[in-house]
Amino acid sequence: MDEIGLMIDLHxxxxxxxxxxxxxxxxxxxxxxxxxxxxxxxxxxxxxxGASALQLAEELDAHVTAVDFSSDFIAALETAAGQAGLSESxxxxxxSIDDLPFAEAAFDAIWSEGAIYxxxxxxxxxxxxxxxxxxxxxxxxxxxxxxxERPAELExxxxxxxxxxxxxxxxxxxxxxxxxxxxxxFVLPTECWIEHYYEPLAARYxxxxxxxxxxxxxxALVDADRREADLYxxxxxxxSYGFYIARRSD
Ligand code: SAH
Numbered sequence: 208m209d210e211i212g213l214m215i216d217l218h219x220x221x222x223x224x225x226x227x228x229x230x231x232x233x234x235x236x237x238x239x240x241x242x243x244x245x246x247x248x249x250x251x252x253x254x255x256x257g258a259s260a261l262q263l264a265e266e267l268d269a270h271v272t273a274v275d276f277s278s279d280f281i282a283a284l285e286t287a288a289g290q291a292g293l294s295e296s297x298x299x300x301x302x303s304i305d306d307l308p309f310a311e312a313a314f315d316a317i318w319s320e321g322a323i324y325x326x327x328x329x330x331x332x333x334x335x336x337x338x339x340x341x342x343x344x345x346x347x348x349x350x351x352x353x354x355x356e357r358p359a360e361l362e363x364x365x366x367x368x369x370x371x372x373x374x375x376x377x378x379x380x381x382x383x384x385x386x387x388x389x390x391x392x393f394v395l396p397t398e399c400w401i402e403h404y405y406e407p408l409a410a411r412y413x414x415x416x417x418x419x420x421x422x423x424x425x426x427a428l429v430d431a432d433r434r435e436a437d438l439y440x441x442x443x444x445x446x447s448y449g450f451y452i453a454r455r456s457d
Contacts, residue, residue, distance in 0.1 A: 213428050215277050217415050224255035225321025226400040232259045238391030238452045239344045243267045247315045252304045253322020257284030264296040273299045309338045319347045327371050333385045339455040351449035361442045375449050382453045391452035405436040
């Protein structure tokens with residue numbers, strides 16, 4: 208199994224595939240000011256197995272078009288939507304978030320939790336804008352520096368892992384430059400990383416390694432995740448996901 212296949216296998220049983228929580232999604236929904244009384248069309252980009260897509264469909268009674276490039280994640284979302292009685296509300300599609308099969312101005316909101324970094328924040332906010340209706344809302348979580356300075360070890364790790372990591376004020380500037388008015392921001396609290404992501408992930412390591420006969424590539428993936436979790440535990444005051452909510456301005 209290749210590296211992406213292993214990553215999908217490790218994450219498939221997770222409720223989420225990145226840091227987040229239902230409470231954080233709810234907070235972003237409130238800041239977005241979306242009106243559940245209206246028939247809303249929302250896209251969830253890089254949806255994984257669909258924690259936020261299901262919540263948006265449920266809490267806003269929205270029609271959600273959920274996109275991920277993993278057909279296994281999309282299948283898991285379809286199963287969960289069926290179990291939750293939300294099949295009619297969720298259109299789950301295999302597609303790449305840098306080549307979306309949407310019409311212009313199709314959505315009242317574009318949602319993306321822990322996924323925009325895969326194509327880069329600036330490319331995402333620039334390219335996705337056209338799919339929002341004028342006045343539509345973008346809600347994305349993005350790795351963010353919480354302070355102006357940070358330890359060298361951390362700086363080196365993130366410059367390598369994601370060179371676009373920056374402070375919130377720099378991210379706001381990117382949003383404004385690409386035709387958005389920021390309307391809300393908050394930082395994902397520690398439990399979004401530990402209780403909702405790293406702990407459930409760690410609980411799956413043993414079975415994952417056994418499933419893959421402790422192959423070198425599987426061990427390397429677990430080791431990398433452990434290092435990342437350890438780094439977060441030591442340096443959580445310096446970085447997190449910021450949740451950015453911004454309106455398309457015209
Ligand atoms: N939003 C989900 C998943 C976050 S993990 C959650 O918060 O739980 C990032 C997701 O982006 C993964 O599901 C991964 O399969 C997906 N992804 C990465 N690159 C992608 C691309 N180019 N196109 C579509 N999906 C992508």
